[in-house]
Amino acid sequence: xxxxxxxxxxxxxxxxxxxxxxxxxxxxxxxxxxxxxxxxxxxxxxxxxxxxxxxxxxxxxxxxxxxxxxxxxxxxxxxxxxxxxxxxxxxxxxxxxxxxxxxxxxxxxxxxxxxxxxxxxxxxxxxxxxxxxxxxxxxxxxxxxxxxxxxxxxxxxxxxxxxxxxxxxxxxxxxxxxxxxxxxxxxxxxxxxxxxxxxxxxxxxxxxxxxxxxxxxxxxxxxxxxxxxxxxxxxxxxxxxxxxxxxxxxxxxxxxxxxxxxxxxxxxxxxxxxxxxxxxxxxxxxxxxxxxxxxxxxxxxxxxxxxxxxxxxxxxxxxxxxxxxxxxxxxxxx
Amino acid sequence: xxxxxxxxxxxxxxxxxxxxxxxxxxxxxxxxxxxxxxxxxxxxxxxxxxxxxxxxxxxxxxxxxxxxxxxxxxxxxxxxxxxxxxxxxxxxxxxxxxxxxxxxxxxxxxxxxxxxxxxxxxxxxxxxxxxxxxxxxxxxxxxxxxxxxxxxxxxxxxxxxxxxxxxxxxxxxxxxxxxxxxxxxxxxxxxxxxxxxxxxxxxxxxxxxxxxxxxxxxxxxxxxxxxxxxxxxxxxxxxxxxxxxxxxxxxxxxxxxxxxxxxxxxxxxxxxxxxxxxxxxxxxxxxxxxxxxxxxxxxxxxxxxxxxxxxxxxxxxxxxxxxxxxxx
Numbered sequence: 001x002x003x004x005x006x007x008x009x010x011x012x013x014x015x016x017x018x019x020x021x022x023x024x025x026x027x028x029x030x031x032x033x034x035x036x037x038x039x040x041x042x043x044x045x046x047x048x049x050x051x052x053x054x055x056x057x058x059x060x061x062x063x064x065x066x067x068x069x070x071x072x073x074x075x076x077x078x079x080x081x082x083x084x085x086x087x088x089x090x091x092x093x094x095x096x097x098x099x100x101x102x103x104x105x106x107x108x109x110x111x112x113x114x115x116x117x118x119x120x121x122x123x124x125x126x127x128x129x130x131x132x133x134x135x136x137x138x139x140x141x142x143x144x145x146x147x148x149x150x151x152x153x154x155x156x157x158x159x160x161x162x163x164x165x166x167x168x169x170x171x172x173x174x175x176x177x178x179x180x181x182x183x184x185x186x187x188x189x190x191x192x193x194x195x196x197x198x199x200x201x202x203x204x205x206x207x208x209x210x211x212x213x214x215x216x217x218x219x220x221x222x223x224x225x226x227x228x229x230x231x232x233x234x235x236x237x238x239x240x241x242x243x244x245x246x247x248x249x250x251x252x253x254x255x256x257x258x259x260x261x262x263x264x265x266x267x268x269x270x271x272x273x274x275x276x277x278x279x280x281x282x283x284x285x286x287x288x289x290x291x292x293x294x295x296x297x298x299x300x301x302x303x304x305x306x307x308x309x310x311x312x313x314x315x316x317x318x319x320x321x322x323x324x325x326x327x328x329x330x331x332x333x334x
Numbered sequence: 335x336x337x338x339x340x341x342x343x344x345x346x347x348x349x350x351x352x353x354x355x356x357x358x359x360x361x362x363x364x365x366x367x368x369x370x371x372x373x374x375x376x377x378x379x380x381x382x383x384x385x386x387x388x389x390x391x392x393x394x395x396x397x398x399x400x401x402x403x404x405x406x407x408x409x410x411x412x413x414x415x416x417x418x419x420x421x422x423x424x425x426x427x428x429x430x431x432x433x434x435x436x437x438x439x440x441x442x443x444x445x446x447x448x449x450x451x452x453x454x455x456x457x458x459x460x461x462x463x464x465x466x467x468x469x470x471x472x473x474x475x476x477x478x479x480x481x482x483x484x485x486x487x488x489x490x491x492x493x494x495x496x497x498x499x500x501x502x503x504x505x506x507x508x509x510x511x512x513x514x515x516x517x518x519x520x521x522x523x524x525x526x527x528x529x530x531x532x533x534x535x536x537x538x539x540x541x542x543x544x545x546x547x548x549x550x551x552x553x554x555x556x557x558x559x560x561x562x563x564x565x566x567x568x569x570x571x572x573x574x575x576x577x578x579x580x581x582x583x584x585x586x587x588x589x590x591x592x593x594x595x596x597x598x599x600x601x602x603x604x605x606x607x608x609x610x611x612x613x614x615x616x617x618x619x620x621x622x623x624x625x626x627x628x629x630x631x632x633x634x635x636x637x638x639x640x641x642x643x644x645x646x647x648x649x650x651x652x653x654x655x656x657x658x659x660x661x662x
Contacts (some may be wrong), residue, residue, distance in 0.1 A: 035453065036447075036453040036454060037453065038447075038451060038452050038453030038454075038455075039453045040452065040453070040455070043453075044453075157626075184610070184613050185613065187629060188626050188629060191572075191575060194570060194571065194572060194573070194575075195573075195575055196566045196568075196570055196573060197353075197560070197564065197565065197566055197573070197575070198575075198606075198610070200564075200565035200566060201349055201352070201353065201565070201606075201607070201610050202610055204349065204565065205345065205349070205610050205611050208341065208345050209341065220455075220570055223455075223458075223566070223568065223570065224565065224566050227458075227565060227566060227567055228565050231467075231565065246458065247458075
């Protein structure tokens with residue numbers, strides 16, 4: 001009797017081992033962060049350029065989850081994993097510990113996380129070269145500024161946002177060494193992503209010091225910044241999604257972070273069977289970051305500005321300009 | 335010198351005016367309800383409900399004034415719900431107040447998603463759909479030509495929306511109503527000794543409901559300022575960001591008196607204004623002060639001031655106690 005059990009146990013083990021080698025069933029999913037999928041910024045970029053585009057190409061197969069609170073983040077991830085969803089893409093660095101935990105529990109499934117590195121074989125860590133994109137919009141800000149003073153308003157004070165600030169300052173100084181860059185952070189807790197009143201006050205403080213272009217990398221707080229800039233008649237620069245439409249006429253441009261494309265690619269790789277875990281960098285060369293030009297801001301960008309910034313872009317791609325990454329040294333070196 | 339005066343005195347004071355406005359209105363709202371004996375920890379929820387109602391109504395109708403009316407109607411309803419639980423059914427005032435805060439935080443997002451499909455936000459408003467700044471006559475000229483004092487008129491007093499001026503007008507009005515009318519006397523008496531008021535033939539229940547209506551109206555103004563009267567032009571989830579609790583602290587600070595409560599709100603507003611401006615500034619001999627430290631200052635100061643300098647703040651005697659006649 002015992003022997004039969006042993007044989008059964010061994011055969012179960014071998015079966016599960018062979019299953020682990022094969023790729024899991026393709027059933028893509030996404031978990032947004034607490035801002036929700038229609039945040040006009042980061043999450044919406046995933047929804048519009050990832051989920052909707054994937055649905056148009058391959059049918060509505062992507063399962064979505066929007067956590068309403070911090071506790072739901074890990075739960076939502078685990079629920080999707082229990083249903084055998086794979087690959088599951090988690091949007092944002094706040095999912096770091098949740099992905100690490102759940103990915104360990106479900107080693108047969110594929111996970112991906114944006115803006116964070118989780119070192120597990122079944123996790124794809126997608127990070128962006130925000131410093132390069134910020135360099136471009138910083139350059140544009142310095143070109144558009146008449147006072148030679150430009151501002152940056154960050155959301156929560158974390159290294160990722162310092163990376164934006166540092167790239168922006170480098171870009172502005174590259175175009176005009178004289179330019180002065182004001183830098184403010186909204187706060188030190190996640191509430192700093194959703195405080196438009198404070199964003200507007202920070203913008204007004206910078207405007208009163210002479211800033212006439214302000215770049216906000218602050219999630220929902222940015223809405224207050226764009227409003228204050230529009231009310232004062234100065235330029236603002238959007239972030240993550242193309243936010244040029246939000247205040248037409250005063251939105252100089254937006255720093256694009258193509259999170260949607262990254263999500264789409266990850267799903268597509270899984271579908272084609274070429275999905276690999278590990279580290280993936282989205283930068284200017286593969287179009288992961290960029291600056292936005294559309295009908296809303298085409299009148300604000302002169303031909304000279306456009307050709308100059310495209311030149312800078314080519315130089316960064318070719319390596320002629322090296323943009324310092326704040327997160328590599330935890331300091332901003334110009 | 336003139337430059338220093340402008341960026342370190344005038345601009346922070348200007349910013350203080352804007353940051354204190356919702357606090358002042360909320361503190362007054364809380365004052366009416368607490369003076370009548372109803373603890374109002376639900377100010378946060380009422381603020382959020384009003385902000386959502388005003389931004390939604392303004393987005394749909396295109397009129398900021400209709401937004402204000404919608405906000406007032408909404409907050410009166412929320413206040414009546416609070417009253418129904420605490421006055422009619424004699425429930426615990428703090429528990430029901432917290433319940434309202436949680437309810438509103440959720441329901442605004444759900445309705446916002448349902449109606450506008452923008453992740454709980456309402457559409458961005460322009461033109462008449464929001465209250466815009468009013469420039470006083472000759473503000474720019476005086477600011478330019480009269481040194482020091484000119485900027486007080488041109489920058490601090492002028493250029494705000496009508497909602498801000500209405501808010502500060504409410505302070506003397508509230509003071510008059512509370513201390514110089516029969517309604518005010520009865521209201522205060524209900525909060526101190528409801529049994530005596532009842533003996534005099536005045537309905538305690540009716541007085542407390544009336545106080546909550548006044549509270550609702552004032553909270554409606556506060557929410558309207560927050561969403562469409564200041565420097566934002568839309569509603570965002572949880573945009574109240576704890577202002578209701580700070581207003582409550584300012585009310586205690588001001589010992590449940592309108593002018594003193596306004597001063598408490600000014601203190602919080604001014605500290606926040608400086609916190610914003612001190613970021614990344616080099617201070618001689620110290621260097622750059624970390625953001626975290628500056629953010630902490632208002633809260634530490636609150637504790638220190640409340641503990642040491644304000645003295646004893648005596649609440650209305652019957653606050654938090656539902657009134658019941660001994661025999662019915």
